[in-house]
Amino acid sequence: xxxxxxxxxxxxxxxxxxxAFGGPVVAAGELVRRLVAHGHxxxxxxxxxxxxxxxxxxxxxxxxxxxxxxxYLGTPLRYRWMGITPTLPVALARLKRPDVVHVFGxxxxxxxxxAAWCRLAQVPYVFEPLGMFRPRLRKVVLKRLLDATLYRGVxxxxxxxxxxxxxxxxxxxxxxxxxxxxxxxxNGFPEPVESRIDGDLxxxxxxxxxxxxxxxxxxxxxxxxxxxxxxxxxALPDAHLVVAGPDDRHGVAPAGDRVHVLPVSDEPPxxxxxxxxxxxxxxxxxxxxxxxxxxxxxxxxxxxxxSTEQ
Numbered sequence: 192x193x194x195x196x197x198x199x200x201x202x203x204x205x206x207x208x209x210x211a212f213g214g215p216v217v218a219a220g221e222l223v224r225r226l227v228a229h230g231h232x233x234x235x236x237x238x239x240x241x242x243x244x245x246x247x248x249x250x251x252x253x254x255x256x257x258x259x260x261x262x263y264l265g266t267p268l269r270y271r272w273m274g275i276t277p278t279l280p281v282a283l284a285r286l287k288r289p290d291v292v293h294v295f296g297x298x299x300x301x302x303x304x305x306a307a308w309c310r311l312a313q314v315p316y317v318f319e320p321l322g323m324f325r326p327r328l329r330k331v332v333l334k335r336l337l338d339a340t341l342y343r344g345v346x347x348x349x350x351x352x353x354x355x356x357x358x359x360x361x362x363x364x365x366x367x368x369x370x371x372x373x374x375x376x377x378n379g380f381p382e383p384v385e386s387r388i389d390g391d392l393x394x395x396x397x398x399x400x401x402x403x404x405x406x407x408x409x410x411x412x413x414x415x416x417x418x419x420x421x422x423x424x425x426a427l428p429d430a431h432l433v434v435a436g437p438d439d440r441h442g443v444a445p446a447g448d449r450v451h452v453l454p455v456s457d458e459p460p461x462x463x464x465x466x467x468x469x470x471x472x473x474x475x476x477x478x479x480x481x482x483x484x485x486x487x488x489x490x491x492x493x494x495x496x497x498s499t500e501q
Contacts, residue, residue, distance in 0.1 A: 196231055197290045198234075198289045200234050200289035200291075201236070201237075202236045202301050202302050203216075203295040203296050204272050205241075205274075206219070207220050215296070215321045220256070221378070223259045233259035235259050235260070238269070239274070242437055248266065249265045251264050273299040279305070291315050293316070293319065294316050294318045295321065296323070297342070297345065298334065302345070306349070315350040316348070316350060317352075318349035318351070319354070320346075320354070322362075324362055325365065346363075351373075353375075353376050354373060354376070357375060390462055396433070398431045404431055404433060404466065405431065405468065405469055405471055407433070407436070408435045408482045408485075409474075411443060411445060411452070415443070417443045419473045421447065424449060431450075433467065434451065438452075459485055461485075464485075470482075
């Protein structure tokens with residue numbers, strides 16, 4: 192290998208072309224793209240999960256995404272974005288030994304198994320919990336129990352723990368991870384694009400020209416603050432709420448005469464931001480609000496909840 196070139200392995204529960212699980216897939220792809228641009232060799236181990244609606248393929252396959260070789264491991268079983276991949280040990284054994292591994296996610300079989308393999312093989316790895324390190328929202332007691340047993344070695348064995356904001360760093364430190372091991376690194380995201388009006392969103396949805404249009408982009412899921420937006424809509428009798436994102440089928444159902452849910456798109460909905468009067472990210476907690484950064488790169492009028500300000 193050329194001097195300075197690294198062989199890097201990423202492990203993640205889902206990967207492109209999946210966009211159903213929010214910003215982490217976008218952030219990981221941008222990170223990989225830039226590593227490849229710097230001349231490094233990148234492999235990715237992941238599942239065949241695309242979204243919560245489709246059954247993942249039980250057959251493994253290879254793909255080339257952003258210059259990285261992606262090993263989509265057959266996933267006969269899954270729960271939400273957590274896929275069971277029986278061929279993970281075989282895939283790890285067949286790969287050329289990486290110089291470093293990036294474990295991208297927490298509490299799923301692919302990342303947990305890869306981190307355990309790294310500790311056994313004495314391969315250094317970076318652990319990035321994606322804002323999930325502190326148990327919250329659902330099954331908190333179960334998560335705490337598993338974190339103290341099955342998952343306890345993931346953070347302890349990592350050479351470094353990478354977080355996307357000071358807020359996430361505080362969450363990780365509160366769980367007992369040594370401060371010198373935790374490093375803040377903001378997510379990478381594509382360059383800002385020129386603001387342009389593409390299409391007639393109001394006309395397509397039957398929204399009056401003078402009605403305030405509030406835009407939410409992201410997963411339709413508990414903890415994303417959509418319930419707060421629906422409550423606020425009652426206080427704004429003329430406003431319309433447009434929700435663009437995949438339905439996580441868990442905890443929230445946006446509905447109403449002035450609520451418009453758009454289908455999932457393969458690409459970021461850049462054309463929607465300029466047509467909204469205001470974009471709102473109302474999540475109860477985000478390690479790094481990718482859609483806020485995305486919106487900021489297109490339009491200047493955004494509103495975020497206090498918990499996403501960092």
